[in-house]
Amino acid sequence: MPYVNIKITDEQVTREQKSELIAGVTQLLVDVLNKNPATTVVVIDEVNTDNWGIGGEVVTTLREKG
């Protein structure tokens, strides 16, 4: 019954990688808390780098700086 939300920058994440994240975090909740995987929901949000900030700066700018 857990709900997990993963927010990452939108940088060419493949369907295979998303599948691994969903399988991995669901298994983690089984292993650590014995949660029922059937009702475990995982939602991945891919966020444009223009819309993500860290250290007070936009990630797009940080990427351009290298």
Place this chain on the structure above:
Amino acid sequence: MPYVNIKITDEQVTREQKSELIAGVTQLLVDVLNKNPATTVVVIDEVNTDNWGIGGEVVTTLREKG
């Protein structure tokens, strides 16, 4: 003043259906808790089926399996 976030898979939800969700949940908060609808905010997130997992599997894969 309530804030409601509805996350659903992005599968051809119409503007009319979104309107019904927003009107319905706002009315529910009036009926149950006597909340002021004028400041009740509802945000609907439509999530790509590649980014939604349940039971450890990606919804896109579940849909393909039928």
Place this chain on the structure above:
Amino acid sequence: MPYVNIKITDEQVTREQKSELIAGVTQLLVDVLNKNPATTVVVIDEVNTDNWGIGGEVVTTLREKG
């Protein structure tokens, strides 16, 4: 499979009222989008009025002003 998060101020909401919110919003998703209620998750967050702001003011202060 939808996920709904309802945020309201923490002001003596009863278990019965929470039950009505959960039943009501789940039914709304069945009625409008034909969603499966069995995997519809609803989470209610009750937020202290010190931690909720509207119009730039803390709700606790607005309540005191009447």
Place this chain on the structure above:
Amino acid sequence: MPYVNIKITDEQVTREQKSELIAGVTQLLVDVLNKNPATTVVVIDEVNTDNWGIGGEVVTTLREKG
């Protein structure tokens, strides 16, 4: 280490404006709580006006009414 999520309607917000939001809220957390900006994360979600409701109405409809 704070995490801030800003949800706004998707109405031609520029990269410069997003940059000002990210810098401004990060600085606010430094000023008020002495938080470390290096690990302060800000995520901006731009939401389609069809998906945002207030007062029980869709924002797109409110905009059309003027």
Place this chain on the structure above:
Amino acid sequence: MPYVNIKITDEQVTREQKSELIAGVTQLLVDVLNKNPATTVVVIDEVNTDNWGIGGEVVTTLREKG
């Protein structure tokens, strides 16, 4: 730089279990997406069973039914 939010019911989760969840999901993001763990943030919300619904029912009620 990812941000992960894990919502679970508030049922005597230990500090050790929380530590395993945080370490596990951070490692998963390193393994799958090569994310930098130093800026990966994980927040666990423990939600009262009165405030969690599934299948249109409050979890507290489901637990009582057995």
Place this chain on the structure above:
Amino acid sequence: MPYVNIKITDEQVTREQKSELIAGVTQLLVDVLNKNPATTVVVIDEVNTDNWGIGGEVVTTLREKG
């Protein structure tokens, strides 16, 4: 109409500081995007340090290490 969620660790934040955060972020949205403060909602979540992770470690543990 914006909605802002600020998540910080639960470490003796005062009502005055919360008030400054709410006023400050509401004003920022007025200044940068000309948003209407009357319908701008801010919610502050204070999270137990046992429930917050960064760098794969629980914040409580990081605080103990100094």
